[in-house]
Amino acid sequence: MALLQIQEPGGKQAKPLHRLAVGIDLGTTNSLVSASCGPGVKTLPDSAGQHLLPSVVHYRKGETALVGFEAKSLLVEDPLNTIASAKRLLGKSLAELKSQQGYLPFEFDGSRDDGAPAILTASGSKDAVQISADILSTLVARAEASLKGSLEGAVITVPAYFNDAQRQQTKDAAQLAGLNVLRLLNEPTAAAVAYGLDSEDQGNIIVFDLGGGTFDVSLLSLKRGVFEVLATGGDTSLGGDDVDHAIADWIASQMSESGGIEIPSKARLLQLANGAKHQLSDSKVITISSDAWSVELTESVLKEIIADLIRRTITSCRRVLRDAGLAVGDIDNIVMVGGSTRMPLVREAVAEFFGKAPLTDIDPDKVVAIGAGIQADVLIGNKSADSFLLLDVNPLSLGIETMGELVEKIIPRNTTIPVAKAQEFTTFKDGQTVMTLHVVQGERELVSDCRSLARFELREIPAMVAGAAKIRVTFQVDADGLLSVSAEELSTGKKAEIQVKPSYGLESGIIEGMLQDSHSNAQIDMETRSIKEAQLDATQLLDAIASALRIDGDLLSEDEANVLAKSIQKLESIMIDGSSVQIHGATEELNQVSSDFAAKRMDLHIANALRGESIEEVEKQVD
């Protein structure tokens, strides 16, 4: 007898509908969109069959923006209205941008009071968020046409080194394009996901991402479907473009050695170099020719030309291993991402350092988008919940400014996110009722060397003596790497909170420039730090003496007061530009000079106490 099938209450009624979600690699040069189609995730082509969408936008008066190849073809013809590499503008101020990249041909909008770079085009002022949104909209339209339905969500990839401001603006751009962001995913993590699901690997994975202008390296561990990012590192000013420049310089030097040849323009040299680089991916020796002149370039000569660039990538790999506490032998797989990893010399150097050949099966230009598409499919709910999970880390330390312009790190870099950490701080001056909290990002010890993320104030702190108030500051970083900070005065429960949004107008420089600086400058920092600390000690002593003088100044004779005043003056002038040893000396001297005064005050207070009423007497009065 056939049994009737009874469904469990609340159980799955039917196969759930496939919900549409995409992965988007929003790149500096090219962008891609991917989605699950049939058995796997694939990148989606446009109607002409092109998968890559050049990240170039052309603005025209009264018409919609052109995005992609058409826009790219107008770069030379109409440079003022055609914008490439908008990703480099994200999270930056105009001033910062101009100091970094003097060659930008655009006319900028000076009327923006937030200091964000906005470009004046034929269809109005456009900032990085709007330009990125136009690229995203084009990809969304492509996906919706291809998938025949409207999108419910997207995973967008960002470089692991993107700071809070850059992440926030990427998210803003997606919102402007009407996209529901399921997650901002670090590019290397996405690449590992693309490989990780094809094989049921367990172990430690290095993602080596050498693009046109940046280099990222990440170390991930994969175990039972959970990806854990153990460490990230890299170099934002290292990429395939540098290889072209190195070859171009070599060609120029060869030409001048030949003599009697007019060296062509830099652009022409770079064109020759780029061609040579691509040819050398397939053969061991090639001929570079320009007009009647020609020269042979062998792979072994190229190896010498780019030896320094390759050494820098390997140094970053070493550093990431160190951060995670692992050795070369602990690495099971190396994933290659970015067009520049097609160079055999790069692959060989990586294989040599890690002692095993890197994975190159997936097109290094598409691997990030494919990983994002896989993750989008999981987050939207098309894959079962226990399929896999990504645990990311925050790439840069987050901290707060303390007295003396020093940074107290609250969340160190490479901490797994989401994370919440609290630390207690106190007031510096008697009767202090306001505390300014300055949130910074970076590895250095001095505030001025880190990136300023936000400032806010906690007010109405009850007036107490210095050091008595307890203020708990909590940092919360969510799974997208976005930070919020709150501060609470513990006795009153008074609270202030801030969602950290991009703050412009900062001459902060590039992120891992900051990271590298933190190491090369460790020595300088130490002396600067000890000066700051000495200044802090001096200030505290000066404040204490000033407040003592206000109360009990009449205890001193005129002579004593003069000696003390001189000593105070001396310390005040030395602490401005003296060394830490000099400041310590002057502080110690003032301490000595004021010790008699302190003793007198002590005597007076003891005498007062002895003269005072006994506890019993006080109690009687209360009754």
Added chain:
Amino acid sequence: MQSLKSNYFQLFNLPQSWDIDQDALSDEYRKQQGEVHPDRFAGAIDTEKLRALQLSSYLNEAYETLKSPLRRAAYLLSLHDIDVEQVDQSDLSMDLLLEQIQLREKLDELPKDESALVDLDKLRAEVTVKLERQEKSFAECFAAANYDGAKKVYHELQFLNKLRTEIDAGEELRLGY
């Protein structure tokens, strides 16, 4: 969504002791993170998302605490109401301080270029041996419920860890990382 246990050891189903099974810890961490991580609630309502954020953050904090030997030691002591932030002069023996000064002098006297790398390795090995010895001694004190003794050892561990971090930093500087 479940709520999490407040004791980190109970949270990961581990006995409350110095010696823990690191694999069991990381397996249990991954399992639970798989249940509470915000990615599991990408399409959920805001209150659920917030709860996921809190639980996942808490899990990360608990995991990082137990994973690090030094933080695990401090946490074990805190469960017995011992505050390691409170340092008494009597906790630090003169021998310990002298030894620390000697080790630090050794580090400072090394040349500031790559020629120091071999000696840095030796120094790191020396410090690591001391660390392992003290970790064992911490485990013994703690198992014997000698918490004051364990606290003294903890401060030694703190010194040694700091020193090892500085040796690593010194190596990075010399390698030009």
